[in-house]
Amino acid sequence: xxxxxxxxxxxxxxxxxxxxxxxxxxxxxxxxxxxxxxxxxxxxxxxxxxxxxxxxxxxxxxxxxxxxxxxxxxxxxxxxxxxxxxxxxxxxxxxxxxxxxxxxxxxxxxxxxxx
Amino acid sequence: xxxxxxxxxxxxxxxxxxxxxxxxxxxxxxxxxxxxxxxxxxxxxxxxxxxxxxxxxxxxxxxxxxxxxxxxxxxxxxxxxxxxxxxxxxxxxxxxxxxxxxxxxxxxxxxx
Numbered sequence: 001x002x003x004x005x006x007x008x009x010x011x012x013x014x015x016x017x018x019x020x021x022x023x024x025x026x027x028x029x030x031x032x033x034x035x036x037x038x039x040x041x042x043x044x045x046x047x048x049x050x051x052x053x054x055x056x057x058x059x060x061x062x063x064x065x066x067x068x069x070x071x072x073x074x075x076x077x078x079x080x081x082x083x084x085x086x087x088x089x090x091x092x093x094x095x096x097x098x099x100x101x102x103x104x105x106x107x108x109x110x111x112x113x114x115x
Numbered sequence: 116x117x118x119x120x121x122x123x124x125x126x127x128x129x130x131x132x133x134x135x136x137x138x139x140x141x142x143x144x145x146x147x148x149x150x151x152x153x154x155x156x157x158x159x160x161x162x163x164x165x166x167x168x169x170x171x172x173x174x175x176x177x178x179x180x181x182x183x184x185x186x187x188x189x190x191x192x193x194x195x196x197x198x199x200x201x202x203x204x205x206x207x208x209x210x211x212x213x214x215x216x217x218x219x220x221x222x223x224x225x226x227x
Contacts, residue, residue, distance in 0.1 A: 031213050042121075042204055042219040043159065050213065058214070059116060090158065094213060104149065104206070104215050106158040 003027045004107040006091050012113045019078040021110050023091030025071075031094035032074040033104070034058075034066060036087040043090065049074055081114040088112075117142040119207050121218025128195050129226050136221045138205035139187040145207040148181060148188045149215075153202045162203075163190070195225045 003026030013019055023032060033048040035058075045058030047066040055066050063085060065077045078085055091107040118141040128134050140148075149164035165172045165179045165188065172179050176195075181188040192199055205218040 033215070035217075040219060043206075043217040045214060045216065048214060059216070092215075094215075096213075103161050103164070104151075104208075106160070108158050 004091060004093060004105065006089075006107040006110045008110060009108065010111050012115065013081055014115050015082055016080050019081050019112065019114075021076045021089055021091075021112070023074045023076070023107060025074075025093050027093070028071055029093040029095065030071075031096070032068065033092040033094070034064075034074070034076045035090045035092060035106075036060065036085075037090060037109075038087050046076065046089075078112075081112075083114050086112060086114045117145060117207050117209075117214075117216040119205060119216050119218045121205050121221060123221060124219065125222045125224075127224045127226060130195060130197060132195055134190075134192045134195055134199070134223055134225075136190045136203055136205070136223070137187060138189070138207075138218050139185075140207040140216075141186065142207070142209065143183075143186065144209045147208045148179070149206050149208075150179060150190050151204045151206065151217075153204065153220075155201075159204060192223075195223075197225050197227050199223060200225045 005024045007022045034046040035043045044060045049055045049068040067075045089110045092104045095102040121138045146167035151159035152162045153159040176193045178191040202220045202222050204220050206215045208215045
């Protein structure tokens with residue numbers, strides 16, 4: 001399972017509250033990603049990281065921030081959750097293959113409901 | 116950024132028939148094209164991928180074709196079985212950015 005764990009797996013929160021999702025990997029991969037999955041939209045990239053303290057925005061980054069202080073942990077924070085951020089969030093790592101882009105491997109997902 | 120379009124959004128086939136899902140991409144720099152299968156309530160999992168220096172790749176009942184000139188790639192599943200029922204996603208990526216952009220998914224139903 002590429003040693004990826006997400007926490008929490010399920011969370012219900014109220015509008016305006018801060019939320020942090022954690023992604024932890026055990027295989028020392030350089031690239032980590034946060035995606036959200038919504039019906040009709042597929043998987044959309046929120047933020048990604050290419051090393052400790054090196055992060056960049058994806059296509060739907062508004063309202064989200066990330067941090068990566070250690071290789072193994074990539075945190076996604078919603079500073080003030082809104083109902084539009086109700087979604088399933090997937091963390092992923094990229095297994096580089098000989099220096100080329102490799103398989104994207106996903107965690108089990110975190111289902112967030114914002115009331 | 117890259118834009119990946121996927122068709123159809125839903126597909127129903129009889130068991131034993133073939134299924135084809137098509138994707139187009141916009142960025143000519145994209146050079147890696149994976150396909151993911153997601154069963155209900157599960158994580159997406161890689162089923163096959165192709166790089167831009169290859170035109171076709173097969174793995175048992177699954178094949179992927181790539182037309183770089185037209186910027187489209189397709190997933191072909193032959194002799195479909197009920198366990199092939201799932202949502203399938205195509206994606207495009209390129210080395211320097213190592214970002215992956217996904218299509219919106221195809222819900223495949225195989226009717227026994």
